Amino acid sequence: MPADLTPADAFRHAPNAEGEPIRTFHPRRAALGERRTTALTDLFPRLGFSVHDPDLGLPPTTPDGLLDTVALFGRTAPVVLEIGSGMGDATATMAAADPGRDYLAVEAHLPGIANLLALVDDAGLTNVRVAHGDALDLVRRLVAESSLDAVHVYFPDPWPKARHHKRRIIAPAHVALLRSRLRLGGTLHCATDWAPYAEQMLEVVAADPGLTNPHEGYAPRPAHRPVTKFEQRGLDAGRPSHDVIATRTR
Numbered sequence: 001m002p003a004d005l006t007p008a009d010a011f012r013h014a015p016n017a018e019g020e021p022i023r024t025f026h027p028r029r030a031a032l033g034e035r036r037t038t039a040l041t042d043l044f045p046r047l048g049f050s051v052h053d054p055d056l057g058l059p060p061t062t063p064d065g066l067l068d069t070v071a072l073f074g075r076t077a078p079v080v081l082e083i084g085s086g087m088g089d090a091t092a093t094m095a096a097a098d099p100g101r102d103y104l105a106v107e108a109h110l111p112g113i114a115n116l117l118a119l120v121d122d123a124g125l126t127n128v129r130v131a132h133g134d135a136l137d138l139v140r141r142l143v144a145e146s147s148l149d150a151v152h153v154y155f156p157d158p159w160p161k162a163r164h165h166k167r168r169i170i171a172p173a174h175v176a177l178l179r180s181r182l183r184l185g186g187t188l189h190c191a192t193d194w195a196p197y198a199e200q201m202l203e204v205v206a207a208d209p210g211l212t213n214p215h216e217g218y219a220p221r222p223a224h225r226p227v228t229k230f231e232q233r234g235l236d237a238g239r240p241s242h243d244v245i246a247t248r249t250r
């Protein structure tokens with residue numbers, strides 16, 4: 001991180017430039033506090049990378065310019081991509097319970113990155129890396145085809161207003177992109193507490209030519225997906241969660 005900048009300045013997002021794909025997140029500035037500032041300063045250089053900013057550190061790449069997950073994690077293991085990991089509590093819990101797979105969490109919001117780094121360090125996890133930036137940009141430019149074991153998209157921003165629906169991450173073109181990076185037999189797992197978005201998830205998955213939903217509609221809630229504070233707020237407000245799980249079959 002450039003020494004003369006605060007983390008909030010060093011990690012800021014450039015405005016969405018003309019011609020760039022529309023973003024599925026809303027860049028927000030947020031206070032970090034001492035624990036999270038320290039996590040960023042001390043842990044990001046070792047456990048994190050930036051999707052787009054060389055000053056913060058880009059990920060290791062293979063000779064063909066793609067993400068080198070073996071160099072990133074220091075071993076060969078199935079890789080789970082977690083898109084929009086939020087505060088990271090679900091990622092850290094799942095990675096701790098699943099030491100045979102490597103978890104790459106991508107988040108645009110800085111406090112979430114810092115919080116996950118601190119959780120990973122506190123728990124001594126070796127199978128988590130944290131990327132700051134736009135997950136779709138990372139997947140498009142850097143993730144090899146057929147390379148991922150699973151993609152998790154838990155509680156993506158619902159963008160409830162009709163004029164914002166174009167920002168939803170679970171949409172046909174994004175899902176086709178994500179599916180192309182899954183290995184055959186790999187899974188796309190989405191969850192939401194926003195009922196209309198859950199229906200859209202089912203529809204998009206059903207319409208994708210390479211994905212198969214083995215369940216009759218929504219999947220039973222998988223035990224491995226922890227309840228986050230975010231999900232709990234939805235439950236408290238009377239919004240039950242729905243899981244949509246599909247397998248790449250073509």
Ligand SMILES: C[S@@+](CC[C@H](N)C(=O)[O-])C[C@H]1O[C@@H](n2cnc3c(N)ncnc32)[C@H](O)[C@@H]1O
Nearest residue numbers: 024025084085086107108134135154155228230
């Ligand atoms: C509503 S939160 C849910 C967080 C977490 N998955 C959970 O279940 O608590 C959605 C998160 O996705 C992030 N996000 C949305 N689009 C993203 C993208 N394209 N790349 C990285 N993060 C993204 C947002 O910054 C936000 O933190």
